[in-house]
Amino acid sequence: MQIDPTHLAALSSILRLGSFDAAAGALHVTPSAISQRLKALEEQVGATLVLRSQPCQPTPLGARLAKHAEDVALLEAQALGDIARSGAAPARLTLAVPADSLATWLIPAFADAPEMLYDLRIDDQDTADDWLKRGAVSAAVTGHDRTVPGCDLHPLGAQRYVATASPDFMQRHFSNGVTAESLAKAPMLTFTLKDRLQSRWIMQKTGQALHPPSHQMPSTHAFVDATLMGLAWGMNPESLVREHLAQGQLIALDANEPMDVPLYWQVTRAMAGALTPLTDAIVRNGKKHLHPIGG
Known part of the structure; x- marks a missing residue:
């Protein structure tokens, strides 16, 4: 099944911004056009993708398709390189990270890889890998050295x-x-x-x-x-x-x-190439700010 990328963009914008009107503004179309694109996508997949609440919320399938849209945009940005950076908006990346890491050493790592927009899910390091198992994020800082299937694991420090x-x-x-x-x-x-x-x-x-x-x-x-x-x-x-x-x-x-508490960076293998600059920044800042694991 081939999905129209404008339909995916509409879905992603609705869920990211919380409303049809905000999505229309971001994509420079009318709210009616956003509604039509979402309706066409829901008819194509045969399921409801967005719960019309305030703000709009995804159904499980809607969340997966929105995540797919983000992955496609990131892979396209990597493939196009400077062409994408010169005109298109930065690709969006969804990550699961512990609050303590965010408050202490992660922001400098993000600043070292500023070409992306970050959408963070805050969770305990002991359970952050659940987001990877559900396919809800592209990478996560976890407290386990057990590699999630389909992911690459990089030790960071403690x-x-x-x-x-x-x-x-x-x-x-x-x-x-x-x-x-x-x-x-x-x-x-x-x-x-x-x-x-x-x-x-x-x-x-x-x-x-x-x-x-x-x-x-x-x-x-x-x-x-x-x-x-x-x-x-x-x-x-x-x-x-x-x-x-x-x-x-x-x-x-x-x-x-x-x-x-040992910490590890786990990134989905399908996105590993596109996320190499971020992975390098995460590993570099982990070694700089954290203690050696077992040290």
């Missing part, structure tokens, strides 16, 4: 975390030491329900699976702010709290127990 709390929090909750008993009672931070980092550190520290009270706070910088304000303790990227530790604004629960 993000180092330190269990930290404010001096006041340490006095209130750990005056008699950081023990299994005190950790079971002291409030901690979690990023989302998927976040197991604090629990893994507790197991590393005590050898026990504990279930302390916790705040759910899906923001890297809010984690730092919450620990500075004495709300709870949490696992913070070392690079974000190094100065706070040096100035005594934060204290490590155990300076001898950091936790290194």
